[in-house]
Amino acid sequence: MSDVQPAVALDIYRRVLNIRRFEEEVGRLFTAGELPGVVHLYIGEEAVAAGVCAALRDDDYVTSTHRGHGHVLAKGGDLNRTMAEIFGKETGYCRGKGGSQHIADFSIGMLGACGIVGGGMPIATGAGLSIKLRKTDQVSVAFFGDGAANEGSFHESLNLASAMTLPVIFVCENNQYGEFTPARDTMNIEDIAVRAGGYGMPGHIVDGTDALEVHAVVNQAVTRARNGEGPTLIEAKTHRRGGHAEGEEAFLAGQTYRLPEEEEMARLRDPLLILHERILHEGVADAHALENIEQETTRRVADAVTFARESPWPAEESVLEDTWA
């Protein structure tokens, strides 16, 4: 059992719940046809973003993935502006130019979600370089998936960060599928964390469905990075509750790809339930307090939907704005 302060546990709980209720709503809105484009939901993986970001400061950096809503919210992103961006509205984080896969909030060190698998890793490494050059004690986190661990950007980023002793934490969210293909079919190793050894950095495996465990492991890596001791690779074993993308049934044409036992595990290892149970069991808070958080979260998500719906579309002329600085 990790030694967690009650305030920290509740902070993490709020982040997990925030993401869960937000993503459930995004899923409903997508199904209802209210959202343009495509969305990749973070449901099932909330413990990773929440556990990691609770160990970070506002001035620390993160880069994210195509499945990035959870990282934005966990880092402290605004629900309204996130939802409005997913709607493609002017009030969104990127004024409707980024959308679901390209949300950023530089004011809280969220350097961007990324539609290219592994694409955020070199950027997080560069933020780490910047930290080293500016001689601050910030850290930089690259979130990525199991699929990205087979990209050149993974290997180049780990090597560069290690060779230069950069304060970067590479957080692999191993949800066991690269799009529709099981990770076990695309790499001949069980644990991605072992690749850390090839680059001369520590590699840790953590139960990515337990936010408090994630938080504990990340704290060690953050301390190491802030002390100038270099990067860490953390593999958080987790599960994707839903598919790769919402609405994927349309092109699956009746095919299935999830392994039944894995899908069952995804249901059992629900990060929200696990954390809820641990908080009650360990007497961090009572059911009433958690219910209050639930109500507050649900209301804030509903407000975000209203905000996004009522926000204006971007003016057509803005297509030529935000070009050269």
Place this chain on the structure above:
Amino acid sequence: MPRKASVDAIREALRSEMQRDESVVVMGEDVKLAVFAGTRWLHREFGDERVINTPISELAVAGAGIGAAATGIRPVIDLMFGTFLYLALDQIANQAGAMRYMFGGQTKLPLVFMTVNGSGISAGHHHSQPMHPLFMNMPLIKVIVPSTPYDAKGLLITAIRDDNPVLFLSPLALGSLRGEVPDETYTIPLGEAAIRREGDDVTICTVGAMSRRCMEAARTLAKEGIECEVIDLRTLKPWDKACLLRSVRKTGRFVAVDESFPVCGAASEWAATVAEKAFQHLRAPVQRVSNLDVPLPFSPVLESAAVPTTERIVDAVRRCMQAEPA
């Protein structure tokens, strides 16, 4: 005025900006030893922290430049040969060029990618390709191809001070060419062409190493009484449309000379622009002189046949002069 080689002009530009702004850092493979000498000796003055030898790892180095640029550093990434840019393309095309726009203007990316460009030293296809058209085709990336040491210094200083991603592609063929370069710091605005020679009969538009070849062609043609106006664009994006169109409206004839592959090369863009904006002033069909559509061969004889030669430029101008208006 002192005469200096391009690489010395480049070193002076880097030194000037590193002295002026301590957030400027230079990084890349062997930037200390410096194969092309532009970054050589800088580490002695600015230290290993600001002159950083990196692994041969173009994708991560380019991405690291982006991440650093987004968080308070002004990196100059030296990727050595232009063709190595292909290894960094994901980060340049998907991220560097797009981040500011894609994130609704939240960030600036003061970032320079520096390589040599094009052929001329029998380096073979993997070290000789013209890279500029590829990046002209990417939104919001600035592209510079200087043709003189003077321009190299002034344009590189401007590029480093620019808050956007800039590609500084220095012609490989001009590495040892010397020219007048003032010792002091100066800037040259991006998007401002240089008229290398005035003339009333034909406009030749070019960039980089071909600038000298166009001047040779113009001198040959002058002996026949054909006066060429030679425009060296210096920067391909943004580029000086107004200068080109003014000239074509005056001469009524246009030859686009570019050391790049012919399909969708820089010459194609200039020709299309002239066709759109100055068609009624044309007295002859537009001519393009580009590389042949083959990989860059090794043998000096073949290599020089693959790129625009003075003879091909002269022939194109003559074709223009012989064409009668319909």
